[in-house]
Amino acid sequence: MADLLANIDFLQEGPFSVPRWEALFANIGQLWQGALVTVLVASLGLALALALGTVLGVMSSSQWRIPRGFARGYVEFFQNTPLLIQVFMLYNAIPMLVPGLFIPVIAIGILGVGMYHGAYMAEVVRAGIQSIGHGQLEAALSQGFSYVGAMRYIIIPQAMRIVLPPLTNQAVSLIKNTSVLAIIAGGDLMYAGDSFAGRYGHYGPTYIVVGLLYFLMCFPLARLTRRLESRTRAN
Amino acid sequence: MKKSGLLLLLSLVLVVSAFALAGCGSKEPTEPADPGNEPAAELPAGVQAIKDSGQLRVGVKADVPNFGLLDAATNKYAGMEIDLAYALAERMGLTKDDVKFEAVTAKTRGPLLDNGQLDVVIATFTIKPERLEQWNFSEPYYQDEVGLLVKKSSGIKGLADLDGKVVGVAQGATSRDAVQVEADKAGIKVSFLEFATYPEINAALESGRVDAFSVDKSILSGYVTENSVILPDGFSPQDYGAAMKKGADDLTDFFNEMLAEMESNGDMAALLKKWNLS
Numbered sequence: 001m002a003d004l005l006a007n008i009d010f011l012q013e014g015p016f017s018v019p020r021w022e023a024l025f026a027n028i029g030q031l032w033q034g035a036l037v038t039v040l041v042a043s044l045g046l047a048l049a050l051a052l053g054t055v056l057g058v059m060s061s062s063q064w065r066i067p068r069g070f071a072r073g074y075v076e077f078f079q080n081t082p083l084l085i086q087v088f089m090l091y092n093a094i095p096m097l098v099p100g101l102f103i104p105v106i107a108i109g110i111l112g113v114g115m116y117h118g119a120y121m122a123e124v125v126r127a128g129i130q131s132i133g134h135g136q137l138e139a140a141l142s143q144g145f146s147y148v149g150a151m152r153y154i155i156i157p158q159a160m161r162i163v164l165p166p167l168t169n170q171a172v173s174l175i176k177n178t179s180v181l182a183i184i185a186g187g188d189l190m191y192a193g194d195s196f197a198g199r200y201g202h203y204g205p206t207y208i209v210v211g212l213l214y215f216l217m218c219f220p221l222a223r224l225t226r227r228l229e230s231r232t233r234a235n
Numbered sequence: 236m237k238k239s240g241l242l243l244l245l246s247l248v249l250v251v252s253a254f255a256l257a258g259c260g261s262k263e264p265t266e267p268a269d270p271g272n273e274p275a276a277e278l279p280a281g282v283q284a285i286k287d288s289g290q291l292r293v294g295v296k297a298d299v300p301n302f303g304l305l306d307a308a309t310n311k312y313a314g315m316e317i318d319l320a321y322a323l324a325e326r327m328g329l330t331k332d333d334v335k336f337e338a339v340t341a342k343t344r345g346p347l348l349d350n351g352q353l354d355v356v357i358a359t360f361t362i363k364p365e366r367l368e369q370w371n372f373s374e375p376y377y378q379d380e381v382g383l384l385v386k387k388s389s390g391i392k393g394l395a396d397l398d399g400k401v402v403g404v405a406q407g408a409t410s411r412d413a414v415q416v417e418a419d420k421a422g423i424k425v426s427f428l429e430f431a432t433y434p435e436i437n438a439a440l441e442s443g444r445v446d447a448f449s450v451d452k453s454i455l456s457g458y459v460t461e462n463s464v465i466l467p468d469g470f471s472p473q474d475y476g477a478a479m480k481k482g483a484d485d486l487t488d489f490f491n492e493m494l495a496e497m498e499s500n501g502d503m504a505a506l507l508k509k510w511n512l513s
Contacts, residue, residue, distance in 0.1 A: 194429070199407065
């Protein structure tokens with residue numbers, strides 16, 4: 001076994017050699033720390049995105065002009081500017097405009113991915129609501145439901161089944177997009193990986209492990225998406 | 236009708252530019268190298284291979300004044316390290332036009348050497364023991380020290396004032412360790428934030444996210460504004476060397492011979508003077 005390994009060139013020297021793997025696993029704590037931040041930012045960001053997506057989705061399918069206009073403006077703004085710039089602005093521009101106001105990087109991460117993916121989720125929710133026949137809303141209103149009540153008890157529960165698969169898909173993107181935090185020294189998994197790889201030059205094993213950790217976070221959600229999709233189709 | 240005309244035009248432009256690009260890629264060195272620059276001895280195999288390829292691929296900094304700076308207006312690189320690359324090419328019997336520059340950062344220069352995209356990196360690359368295990372380095376061609384850039388309004392006058400402050404450093408640079416060592420010696424506590432590029436650190440300094448920007452003084456000098464100042468403290472003198480892939484000994488020796496020659500005939504002194512580095 002040892003002989004076999006000794007004959008594999010890329011394990012002996014170069015970016016993927018054994019000593020580099022050993023160095024990485026001796027310091028793996030740094031990556032765990034980063035992964036923890038990523039999980040925290042992703043889960044709170046997801047909660048924010050879902051809340052924003054639902055509210056804005058309902059607003060953009062509403063019959064009133066002002067909430068509809070507001071939701072449209074929000075969605076267009078966040079869908080058509082890069083997340084990277086939004087995050088960079090929150091990090092550097094806000095303290096320049098309002099001296100002394102430093103939003104913590106973790107909060108920037110949560111706000112950044114939450115607001116960005118909230119816009120995408122709003123579109124998913126809007127499409128879901130509009131796919132429920134208008135008759136449902138009219139029937140609910142005729143039974144004395146208020147508009148909000150009709151949405152809350154009649155329309156959204158039905159739309160939920162349709163929008164769930166694309167929403168989990170958004171959640172996967174959201175997790176991966178938390179990696180923009182690396183650019184503002186956010187302490188997330190990508191930053192921890194960059195920092196370690198840059199300091200010691202062991203970038204080969206580092207980025208493989210970092211990629212694997214992201215995969216482990218996203219893959220179960222991607223599988224869930226597939227399951228939900230097939231269930232929706234069955235219905 | 237109008238739309239399809241536009242599409243046709245667009246695809247025409249694409250095709251033409253593709254051809255133009257292909258033309259660039261396969262361009263043979265048409266003019267023979269100046270025989271005056273041809274070394275009398277035969278080139279070592281590792282150097283000959285580069286000469287035969289017709290181009291010398293050099294990783295340089297694009298954002299360090301006097302060392303390697305890309306002029307956005309002319310799209311040309313200029314600096315002391317750029318001139319070293321030209322001298323190396325000419326010594327091989329290539330021309331200046333055969334030098335292909337690639338902008339690198341502290342983080343990208345190692346991988347770009349390892350995967351064979353660059354022949355040599357001349358990019359304010361500090362020679363360190365750990366790095367010598369991974370890459371070949373030439374003899375040093377410049378010595379610099381790590382410095383600190385702070386905002387004048389911060390009132391920071393020296394390293395001692397940095398207690399409890401945040402220092403912005405570049406990922407993959409040696410400045411983090413250098414500042415940490417000095418801070419330990421002075422008995423003060425500093426924390427670090429790492430960024431991928433110098434402009435990002437500078438932006439973080441401007442916005443107050445970091446209290447000091449630390450990197451080699453020569454690099455810092457390019458970021459001084461009327462609002463910021465480089466502290467007099469300087470520590471851990473750093474030797475810059477050209478880096479080559481591990482095992483590229485022919486090229487390393489060839490580069491060292493050139494450096495030795497430049498030292499003895501006064502070319503190096505002239506070069507440093509030209510870029511205000513002496």
